[in-house]
Amino acid sequence: MTRYDLGLLFTDGLPEHDEQNGYRGTVAAKAAGISYRQLDYWARTELVQPTIRGAAGSGSQRLYGFRDILVLKLVKRLLDTGISLQQIRTAVNQLREAGVSDLAQTTLMSDGASVYLCTSDDEVIDLVSRGQGVFGIAVGKVLREVESSLVELDATPAEDPSDELAARRATRAS
DSSP states (O other), rough: OOOOOOOHHHOOSSOOOOOEEEEEEHHHHHTTOHHHHHHHHHHTTTTTOSSSSSSSSTOOOOOOOHHHHHHHHHHHHHHTTOHHHHHHHHHHHHHHHOOOOOOGGGGEOOOOSOOOOOOSHHHHHHHHTTTTTOEEEEHHHHHHHHHHHTTTSSOOOOTTTOOHHHHHHHHHHH
């Protein structure tokens, strides 16, 4: 499977990609509105992988960046509308290949079977006027939702690979 640079997809005025801090899987799942099981499956099948730190064996913690959580939430929205996971994979790959530079101004449209990337109001109107657009997801709105859901949640430093259980055991032992 081909891997794409997520930095090309999400460079729309968000803070610079922070290599030092990320969000643990439980936080990322909560912010995206998905179960931890979905998060784990999507990471293992390479739909959405963490860009800060991937899993490295039993007990290690994946760390997701803001952009990763945005993709997770978009995938969740598309699933909620009835789009198949296979079609979502195709759409995510097309977005990555397109290298969209201003995702906040983008709308994902769908006719229930395919997903279309619209970067202008004219494209949205054209799609709807042809009777193809059934629903749309304004990516900028989803971006703001992710930002506000992460405001009170703490980021985790990437240099600490120990898991939470090991840290608790070490605290109890001392």
